[in-house]
Amino acid sequence: MTQDARKILVLVPFPMTPDQLSKRTEQRDEVQLPASVELHYRSTRAAPSNYVSAHDYVLADITLLEAGMRAEEEGYDAVCIDTVSDSGVAALRSMLSIPVIAPGRTMFMTALMLGRRFGVLSMWQRWFGLYERTLRDLAMEDRCAGMRSIDTQPDSKNLFDGKEEDLLPLLHEAAVQLVELDGADVVCLGSTTMHQAHRYLQERLPVPVLNPGPLSYLTADAMLSLGLSHSRKAYPEPLVPKPEMISAMLTAAAEVEGPQ
Amino acid sequence: MNRILVLVPFAFDDEGVARRKAQLSEAAVRAEVTYDFRPVAAGPTSFQSPHDWLLLDVAILEAGLGAETEGYDAVVIDTASDSGVDALRSMLDIPVVGPGRASLLFALTLGRSFGVLAQWEPALARMRKSLDDWGLASYCAGVEHFDTEPDYATLIGDKRDEVFPKMEAACLRLVDCGADVICLGSTTMHEAHEHLSARLPVPVVNPGPLSYKLAETFLAAGLSHSRLAFPRPLVPKQEMIHAMLDAAHRRA
Numbered sequence: 001m002t003q004d005a006r007k008i009l010v011l012v013p014f015p016m017t018p019d020q021l022s023k024r025t026e027q028r029d030e031v032q033l034p035a036s037v038e039l040h041y042r043s044t045r046a047a048p049s050n051y052v053s054a055h056d057y058v059l060a061d062i063t064l065l066e067a068g069m070r071a072e073e074e075g076y077d078a079v080c081i082d083t084v085s086d087s088g089v090a091a092l093r094s095m096l097s098i099p100v101i102a103p104g105r106t107m108f109m110t111a112l113m114l115g116r117r118f119g120v121l122s123m124w125q126r127w128f129g130l131y132e133r134t135l136r137d138l139a140m141e142d143r144c145a146g147m148r149s150i151d152t153q154p155d156s157k158n159l160f161d162g163k164e165e166d167l168l169p170l171l172h173e174a175a176v177q178l179v180e181l182d183g184a185d186v187v188c189l190g191s192t193t194m195h196q197a198h199r200y201l202q203e204r205l206p207v208p209v210l211n212p213g214p215l216s217y218l219t220a221d222a223m224l225s226l227g228l229s230h231s232r233k234a235y236p237e238p239l240v241p242k243p244e245m246i247s248a249m250l251t252a253a254a255e256v257e258g259p260q
Numbered sequence: 261m262n263r264i265l266v267l268v269p270f271a272f273d274d275e276g277v278a279r280r281k282a283q284l285s286e287a288a289v290r291a292e293v294t295y296d297f298r299p300v301a302a303g304p305t306s307f308q309s310p311h312d313w314l315l316l317d318v319a320i321l322e323a324g325l326g327a328e329t330e331g332y333d334a335v336v337i338d339t340a341s342d343s344g345v346d347a348l349r350s351m352l353d354i355p356v357v358g359p360g361r362a363s364l365l366f367a368l369t370l371g372r373s374f375g376v377l378a379q380w381e382p383a384l385a386r387m388r389k390s391l392d393d394w395g396l397a398s399y400c401a402g403v404e405h406f407d408t409e410p411d412y413a414t415l416i417g418d419k420r421d422e423v424f425p426k427m428e429a430a431c432l433r434l435v436d437c438g439a440d441v442i443c444l445g446s447t448t449m450h451e452a453h454e455h456l457s458a459r460l461p462v463p464v465v466n467p468g469p470l471s472y473k474l475a476e477t478f479l480a481a482g483l484s485h486s487r488l489a490f491p492r493p494l495v496p497k498q499e500m501i502h503a504m505l506d507a508a509h510r511r512a
Contacts, residue, residue, distance in 0.1 A: 208484065215477075225289070229463060233440040233461065235371075
């Protein structure tokens with residue numbers, strides 16, 4: 001069996017300018033994807049300002065659901081979410097039969113294929129709630145050796161942009177603490193926005209460093225190669241889907257927000 | 261071009277190895293990856309007691325410990341028991357993939373719980389031990405078997421009409437127990453995957469083909485196992501291990 005062409009929709013969780021979006025699309029060059037895989041990036045039409053409170057999590061869920069809920073009828077073979085929060089994944093899975101990849105959940109499970117306990121390296125302590133939410137949902141809190149951050153408010157649109165010299169050594173120091181003090185034998189990057197740090201960290205750390213965005217693309221490819229998708233038992237369909245209502249909500253949200 | 265070594269857990273002839281190699285057609289593997297299948301030199305006849313498990317650990321370790329110097333880029337074990345994986349990881353830097361633990365973890369990316377299809381009652385002890393060792397028992401909705409003695413060489417073969425309905429019934433019992441995903445408990449069940457997937461209301465994870473795609477994923481992402489989780493021996497004993505298996509092979 002050889003691979004047929006595959007169209008994967010990557011949902012970016014913020015409205016973006018083309019230049020900002022290009023910083024997300026750089027992730028595709030960080031792994032060797034088969035030539036048959038096409039990645040199409042699409043921004044949400046509105047978003048919370050960042051992912052630090054329950055208010056933000058709800059808005060993240062609905063904006064990502066709206067951005068991807070028609071992916072199947074648009075001809076896509078799989079959907080990836082460009083955020084470790086896994087926002088919108090459960091709702092998208094309830095509406096789509098094609099694979100919807102959750103980078104957070106996938107990264108933590110992959111970490112457990114490579115080691116015994118993983119640590120989460122983050123930009124910002126206020127993101128810890130996102131990881132705790134996923135770990136609680138997975139009932140895998142005890143597999144997490146620790147979380148460390150460099151306590152820097154991230155720029156979700158421009159990423160590291162010019163700040164590499166300041167940020168990368170701090171991230172390295174925090175990762176070393178995860179390994180040496182907390183007992184992590186795998187390090188998970190706590191955001192897809194940290195992909196620009198992956199190579200630097202992997203070259204300097206004695207443990208595998210997981211880069212969640214690119215890993216999600218490879219996982220989508222693996223699922224399609226195996227004919228697998230999420231379980232309908234775990235993600236039941238709604239009795240009455242409301243795509244028009246959801247689209248209208250986001251049209252209204254985008255109007256309130258104005259040009260981004 | 262990557263080369264992956266698949267270790268077959270019984271000392272089969274070419275025909276037996278070919279039945280294992282048929283798993284390659286069940287996943288869209290990358291064209292630029294070459295898979296070589298290699299049987300162990302010797303090993304247990306069955307796989308239902310700690311005696312058997314230990315022999316298989318040693319046999320698989322021996323069969324794969326030269327993989328890196330032979331130029332392979334990854335090693336896959338063709339048994340969902342993951343026999344020999346930890347020991348091989350302690351000696352190799354290239355990725356070593358065991359289908360058992362990986363298929364259960366992968367199942368948890370598709371649903372909240374999994375059920376495991378076992379071959380027959382004597383296989384349950386090993387499955388329960390694996391679930392405990394891997395710390396995954398609490399995610400397991402159940403283990404059901406289909407009461408059929410395994411034939412590791414000919415697999416299901418011409419017994420499909422008799423065996424497939426029993427497998428399907430056991431899987432439906434797992435779904436009734438709350439399994440969101442079914443994991444085939446052995447790579448020897450691969451011939452039933454298509455049949456079961458077409459008839460069950462939940463995803464069915466086929467451990468062998470999954471392990472090939474995971475090996476490809478790890479290679480494409482530049483990943484391998486953590487050295488902190490799988491430390492090297494102070495004094496590797498490759499020659500001793502090879503001598504032991506040479507002796508076992510002559511004896512067999």
